[in-house]
Amino acid sequence: MEKNIRFIIFSLVLLANQAFAQLLHSHNDYEQKEPFYAAYNLGFDSIEADLYIKNDKLYVAHDWKDINRKRTFKSLYWKPLLAKIKANKGYAYANKKELYLLLDLKKDGKQILAVLDKLFRHHRKDLKHVHITISGDMPKPEEFEQYDKLMFFDGRRNTEYSDKAYERVDMVSASFLDFGKYWPGKQQLPEETYQNIRAFVMANHAKGKRVRIWGTPNTTLAFETLKKLEVDFIGTDDLELLKNFVDK
Template structure:
C-alpha cells in the first residue's frame, strides 16, 4: 500500500472509531452481506430505496440514468420522471461516500470492486461536464477509480459512462475519474483494438446479437459466439454486460442467466434484485 493509501486508511478508521461516519440509514449491516461479483442492478433508481436495496442484496454494480437539467444532474428514465430532489448526489454519491467511510475505504468490507454505471440521457458534453464537476468535488473525489497520465489507480467506486457518452472528450483527457462503456458490436470498442484504460466495460443489446431468449436449446453457434466474445474482451482486460436479456421470472430467464454465468459474463443485468441474488447464491 502506498503512503497516501495508508494515510487514508488510518483517517477512515479513526473517523469510524469516533462515530463520525455511519452506514446510510436503513442499510443492512455491511458485514452480513456477501458481495455478488456478477450482479448488476439495471435502472437501479426505480427501486424503493435506490442504491441501498442493491447494496443490501450484495450487488456490485448499479445503473443510474441522468439528465443535466438547470444545473442539476437529475436521476430518472424519462424526462417526465424527473423531480428536483432526485439528484445523483443525493441518491448515489452521498450514500456511497458514507458507505466507503464506514467501511474503511471500500463499499463492502470484503473489498469487492464496485461499479457505478451512469447512463447519460441528455446531451453528452454538458452532462459529462456537470458530472465531472461533481466527481472532482473533494467531498466525493477520493471515492473513485482514476486515470492519470496513462495509469489507472483503483478506487472504491469505478464510474463508467453509458448512453450519450463523449468518447473523444475522454480520450483527450490526461486526468479523469470516469471511463467509457463500449459496444460489443463495435470493433473499435471490443478487444485488442480498444484500451481498457478507456473502455474497461463493453455492453450491448442481447437481442441484436443473439436470437435465443431462453426457450429450447441454445444454438451451438450462438453459444460459441458468446464464449468467444467474452474471451476476446477478457484478453483485453474488459468486462462484459448485456442488456435486454429476459427478466421475467421463469425457466427462460434462468436458462439465459446460466449460459451467461457459465460463459463468464461479468455483469448479469436485472431489475429483480432478489431473483438474481437467489440465482447467484446457488452457484
C-alpha cells in the same frame, strides 16, 4: 509449430477468462423501491443509474418526462455512497469489495460529464475503491483523456479505439439483440446465438476487457446461461431472484 501457436493462443484466452469474477449488476437500479440500498444491502457488485441534466442539476430517470425534483443523483446515489465509504473507512463495502457505478447519460452527455468531472475531482480519495463507468451519450474516444482518470467508459463492439483511448475502456457492452432474436429465457438459448455471444466474450477477454450484455431476461435459466457463457456483468431488474440464484 502450428499446434504450438494454437496452444499459446488458447492459453492466453484461458488466462484472460480466469482473470475476471462474474459480477451482480442492478440494471436500471433507480426503478427499485429503494434505489442504491436495495442492491447494496444484497451485496451487488454493480449499480446502474440513468442520468439527465436540467437547470444544471443531475436527475435519475429513464425518460425526460419522468424527471422528478426529488429524484436527484445527489440524493439517491451520491450521498448514500459517500456515507457508506465514510462508514467503511474508505471502502464502499465493509469487506473491502469494490463497487462498480455505471452511469448511463441519456442526453446532453458533455454537460453531464462537466458536472460529474467537477464533482469527482473533489472526492478522488473517497472514490479509490469505486469503479465509475460512463455509458450512453459518451464523448468520442479521442476525447476520453479530457476527463478525470477516475472515469472509465463503456466500450462498443464496433467502435475503433486508439491504444490510448482503449485504456479508458472499462468494459465492452452490447445489446442481446445484436447476437440473435428476442429470447424470453424460458427455454435453452439457440445454439447460433449462444456461439455468437461466446465469441464476443472470448474476444474481449483476450484483450483484457470485461463484457456486459443488456436486454437479457430475468429468469434463472438466463442467469445460468450468462454464467456459463462467462459474461462478466450479470444484469437484472429482479435483485432477489439473482441473489438467490447465486447463493444456491
